[in-house]
Amino acid sequence: MSVIYLLLTLSILVALVFLIAFIYSVKKGQYDDSYTPSVRMLFDDELVKEKKKTNLKTDTNTI
Amino acid sequence: MSNLLCYHCGNICDNTLIAIEDKFFCCNGCKTVFEIFSENDLTCYYDFEKNPGAIPEEIQGKYDFLANQKIVEKLLEFNDNNKQVVSLYIPHIHCSSCIWVLENLHKLQKNIIASQVNFPKKTIRITFNSELSSLKEIVLLLSSIGYEPFISLEDYEVGKKKVDRTLIYQLAIAGFAFGNVMFLSFPEYFEVNEFWLDQYKPVFRWLMFFFSLPVVFYSAKDYFISAYKGLKSNLLNIDVPIALGVSVLFIRSTIEIIFNLGSGFLDSLTGLVFFLLIGKFFQQKTYSFLSFERDFKSYFPIAVTKINTDTSEENTQIYDVKKGDRLLIRNNELIPVDGILINGDATIDYSFVTGESVAVEKKSGDKIFAGGKQLNGIIEMEVLKSVSQSYLTQLWSNDVFSKESVSKFKSLTDTISKRFTIFVLSIATIATIFWLLYDSNKALNVFTAVLIIACPCAIALAAPFTLGNLLRILGKKKFYLKNAAVIEKLAAIDTIIFDKTGTLTSTKKNEISYIGKSLSAQEEEVLQNAIRISNHPLSRMLYDSFDVIKQVELDTFQEVVGKGIEASLNQTLIKIGSQLFVENCPTDNQFETAIHISVNGNYYGKYVFKNSYRKYMKQLFTKLQSSYNLSILSGDNEGEKEYLAKRLPKKVQFLFNQKPEDKLEYIKSLQAKGNKVLMIGDGLNDAGALAQSNVGISLSENINVFSPACDAILDASKFKNIKTYLGLSKKAIQVIKYSFVLSLCYNVIGLYFAVTGQLQPVIAAILMPLSSITIVVFTTVMTNILEKKLKD
Known part of the structure; x- marks a missing residue:
């Protein structure tokens, strides 16, 4: 059997995986709100910073 | 001192200054919210945005109806044992601080499991433990921090909305198949009689065939359905030649593959469907924060307080209110039914209904109408009519609202497609007859080739891309259209009717x-x-x-x-x-x-x-009078007729004392004369007229506040640009016409190959995408030029 069959099957399988992944994510509503996540992902950073700042301050005080 | 802004809400602090440390507040309400936040380590709220808050409203007793389990169940999205999920619309959501604090609600109330904000829709989805907390508690919590949710009768009815994502799936599958088929048919484009290529030709071709199956039967199915419907009602819409092209492409390719005659045109087929769907997708532009389908239900509360004969109070669902019931209307509550004022001093704001901003005084014994908002303390009323029979809500029993919105409107594309289809079919017949006489072997080949190459992909794309692009441009200019067809309807308008109060007046x-x-x-x-x-x-x-x-x-x-x-x-x-x-x-x-x-x-x-x-009223009317019939319809008395007549062009017609139904009938009578009517209104009393007119524009001071059902929403600050927008719609039609000419050129080239019997798959595979891309580029460039010309 020629290797081309194997290659064709593999390539189509990979493509199918992506298609299914895309349809699944649309179905789950991942593309419904394209704005809020972009804001949300910035929050944690700022919160962490805030905590770190206070930590640093207390650290320097104790030293 | 006078310029001091409240740390919480940004209002100017009056004489009464309330301060905590170095922060000033305009009122105790704002101060309380700040205290709640600082106690719970949520002062980050003020870091993202300056003065993000809102003054919490007085809500005493307002949400008592949430103790009623029946109502609560209707509002919940999910309810299981001890977990409940609810989605609430909060109009105040406007900045990143809002998102942050609302998603940290669990810090304020530990029974809230999770909360997620959808910013464009201004909604929050809250998951909470229903054994330890209740919906009422959560609503009260939200209100206490200035994020009062808006719960209306509409929430009660609609239940769970289903989002239709079929188009995206269809597009995804078409794109997937298109890519793979292109890839598989690539070797055949450069056919060089190579041994290995010939060896595997059947495998490649059958693979292509299987890829094209879901495209034809799933992705393209709407075109077949629409074509069938069109033919059934004797209408040659654009989907007829498309469906014809797709079927011919598929059948001929299948036969070629089965009998090993050639590679077929499956690459063109999948490409065609993919491009068409992209056009369809592009045309869909939805403004998630706006709704064009609202009726009185979005304004009305879910429940009211009923006073029983033994003076006990009870929360009743609005539809259960009967004639003779006694209702208690609190400060800032909406009067849901027509009735008689019994107790208390009513100051009723009918701006929802009429657009009139000055409130009306009522004494006990006076009739009060549904839709008014009580501004001055608590009143008691006796119900005269049930909700559906009240003066205002009766309007919605009119046929205009029950009719399915399948309009008789014929779009430009449909008009041209009729001639186009007839033209193509006659060419195909003539060519076939010619070849039957000359070389009958080629006749069928030519017939199908003509139908394939003439498939009006480019024509079908011209309107979606032009209109879709314009829709976005107008959206940026604060003119929000329901869909792309509205632009075409706008271009055909010859009569404009304005409502007076709230539309012409600010x-x-x-x-x-x-x-x-x-x-x-x-x-x-x-x-x-x-x-x-x-x-x-x-x-x-x-x-x-x-x-x-x-x-x-x-x-x-x-x-x-x-x-x-x-x-x-x-x-x-x-x-x-x-x-x-x-x-x-x-x-x-x-x-x-x-x-x-x-x-x-x-x-x-x-x-x-x-x-x-409004500032530019006179200028606007002067500009409009040359090309449109103008009238003003008002529910008010004639008090201002003279004033208006003096200022506006003589052509303008005035009609006063118009009831909501009168407005609707007036538009109907104009339409019977063959006029295409544009209605510009604002209040709920214009709802009938807006629905009846060819295009109804609702003018809104604040687009986040509700506006009645309409085809388009215009921000009031852009009132003076109405003429410009109307002109723009006409220019868009011009652009579409130019694109038709352009795509016809491609069709003529293709037809040359088809009629002479030399259409190779590779030529079709080049011509089709090329013509589509040309149209997309042309319309995009043209609409962008139009946008550049627009100043402000």
């Missing part, structure tokens, strides 16, 4: 002018201090119009509800109020809204309140 500003004998400094002082104490809406308006006020203690002050104020200081007795209240008042003009004034029994004069007309 609801925000009132012109106040004083007519009469001027007051002395001391008399003015008494007047100003008297109205400062009064809570009457007109007093508040007049008070706001004075610049600096010296506050003094009055000797006497008495407010006669529904009539006026009597106040005195140092022997100056001043009476402020209605015509009947003030002595010696001339009874000349009953139409105007005015406060009369008398000092020590002598009539002095009056303050007249006039709606101020």
Whole structure:
């Protein structure tokens, strides 16, 4: 059997995986709100910073 | 000091300063919210955005209906044992601080498991533990931090909305198949009789065939359905030649593959469907924060407080309200049904209904109508009619609202597709007859080739891309259209009808002018201090119009509800109020809204309140009169007719005292004469007219506030641009026509290959995408040029 069959099957399988992944994510509503996540992902950073700042301050005080 | 802004809400702090550390607040409400946040380590709220908050409203008793389990169940999205999920619409969501604090709700209430904000829709989805908490508690919590949710009758009915994502799936599958088929048919484009290529040809071809199956039967199915429907109603719409092209492509390719005659045109087929769907997708532009389908249900509350005969209070669902019931309407609550005022002083704001911003006074025994908002304390009313039979809501039983919105409107594309289809079919027949005589082997080949190459992909793309692009451009200019077809309808308009109150006049500003004998400094002082104490809406308006006020203690002050104020200081007795209240008042003009004034029994004069007309009204009418018939429809009396007639062009027609149904009928009569009517209105009373008109535009001071069902929503600040937008729609039609010519050129080239019997798959595979891309580029460039020309 020629290797081309194997290659064709593999390539189509990979493509199918992506298609299914895309349809699944649309179905789950991942593309419904394209704005809020972009804001949300910035929050944690700022919160962490805030905590770190206070930590640093207390650290320097104790030293 | 006067420019100090509240740390929480950003309002100017008045004389009463409330401070915590170095932060100032305009009122106790704002201060309380700040305290809640600082106690719970949520002061980050103020870091993202400056003054992000809102003053929490008085809500005592307002959400008592959430104790009613039946109502709560309707609102919940998910309910299981001890876990409940609810989605709430919160109009105040406007910045990143809002997202942050709302998603940290669990810090304020530990029974909230999770909360997620959808910013474009201004909604929050809250998951909470229902054993330890309740929906009412959560709503109260939200209200206490200034994020009061808006719960209306609509939420009660709709339940769970399903989002239709079919188009995205269809597009994904078509794109997937298109890519793979292109990839598989690539070797055949450069056919070089190579051994290995010939060896595997059947495998490649059958793979292509299987890829094309879901494209034809799933992705393209809407075209077949639409073509079938069109043919059934004797209409050759654009989907007919498309469906024909797709089927011919598929059948011929299948036969070629089965009998090993050639590679078929499956690459063109999948590409065609993919491009068409992209066009369809592009045309869909939805403004998730707007709704074009609202009726009275989005304004009305879910439940009201009913007073039983034994004076106990009960929360009743609105549809259960019957004639004869007694209802309790609290401050700032909407009156849901027509009735008679029984107890209390009503000051009713009908701006929802009429657009009129000055509130009306009612005494007990007066009739009050559904849709008004009580502004002044608690009232009791007796129900005269149920919800669906009330004056305002009756409008929705009109046929206009029940009709399916399948309009008879024929789009430009459909008009051209009729001629196009006939043209293509005749060419195909002539060519086939010719080849039958000349070389009958090629006849069928040519027939199918003509149908394949003439598939009007480019024509079908011209309108979606032009209109879709314009839709976005207009959206940026604060003119929000329901869909792309509205642009085509706008271009056909020849008659424009304006509502007066709220549309031509601004609801925000009132012109106040004083007519009469001027007051002395001391008399003015008494007047100003008297109205400062009064809570009457007109007093508040007049008070706001004075610049600096010296506050003094009055000797006497008495407010006669529904009539006026009597106040005195140092022997100056001043009476402020209605015509009947003030002595010696001339009874000349009953139409105007005015406060009369008398000092020590002598009539002095009056303050007249006039709606101020929008700034560019006159210019707009002058510009519009040359190309459109203009009329003004108003539910008000004729008081302002003269004023308007003087200022506006002579051509403009005026109709006053128009009930909601009258407006609707007037538009119907114009349409019967063959006019294409554009209605521009704002209030719920225009809803019928907006629905009946060819295009209904709802003008809105604040697009986040609800507007009645319509085809388009225009921000009031862009009122003066109406003419420009109408012109733009006409230019868009021009662009579409040019694209038709362009795509016809490609079709002629393709037809040359087809008719002469030399259409190779590779030529089709090049021509089709090329023509589509040309159209997309052309329309995009043209609409962008149009946008550049628009200034402001």
